[in-house]
Amino acid sequence: MPKGNYGSLVPPSYDKRFVFALELAFRPSCCIGYFTYYYSVLSLDAGLRFSEVAGLQWQDIDLVRQTILLRDTKSGRNRTVYMTERVKTTLSGMPKCAPDSLVFPGKNGKQMTEIGDAFKKAVDDLRLNQGISDDRLKCVFHSLRHTHASRLLEAGTDIYLVKTLLGHRNIATTERYLHVRADSLRDAIKGMERMNNQGKVIPMAGQAG
Numbered sequence: 001m002p003k004g005n006y007g008s009l010v011p012p013s014y015d016k017r018f019v020f021a022l023e024l025a026f027r028p029s030c031c032i033g034y035f036t037y038y039y040s041v042l043s044l045d046a047g048l049r050f051s052e053v054a055g056l057q058w059q060d061i062d063l064v065r066q067t068i069l070l071r072d073t074k075s076g077r078n079r080t081v082y083m084t085e086r087v088k089t090t091l092s093g094m095p096k097c098a099p100d101s102l103v104f105p106g107k108n109g110k111q112m113t114e115i116g117d118a119f120k121k122a123v124d125d126l127r128l129n130q131g132i133s134d135d136r137l138k139c140v141f142h143s144l145r146h147t148h149a150s151r152l153l154e155a156g157t158d159i160y161l162v163k164t165l166l167g168h169r170n171i172a173t174t175e176r177y178l179h180v181r182a183d184s185l186r187d188a189i190k191g192m193e194r195m196n197n198q199g200k201v202i203p204m205a206g207q208a209g
Helices: 016-025 034-046 050-054 085-092 117-125 142-154 159-166 171-197
Strands: 067-070 079-082
Touching (some): 034 085, 034 117, 142 159
Antiparallel strands (some): 067 079
């Protein structure tokens, strides 16, 4: 596992523009490294940790069932995650090797131990950490997994399902991501306020709750 603070907080600037900018930077046409783009997609769309990306083998990829088996994860258990179409397309387009070969080998074919420079270059080029002194708020590779969890919750996914998908041991870890829904809750109140300003009254049906 690479060293460094992965931050327990999702940056306040985690909005659609940020995510789009990060995804745009990792497209192969931007020439920042195919492998970096590929494993960034897996983290963003399937919630993989870097250690899970680094240890992934071809025998754990099932393109027919569109699943990925993660062995000996941080929780001490195996975990199955499910592919988005983008993940399936990404893995389908990669050259296949022996079943026990690493999907993303590092130098000399050995398992990666740190994030590639291409990721750091993309973050620097986009100035995502400019003016941020608190390491907990900086954009790092683990931020992609944070984004994955945040998107699931924003989509209304039950928190216990999110816990299972992320492989958390306890629900308290998953609950750290709930605060990113504040903007959605604020928007809901603003919507109600607009109705108040328009003088609309919604008749009640049934008993008050």
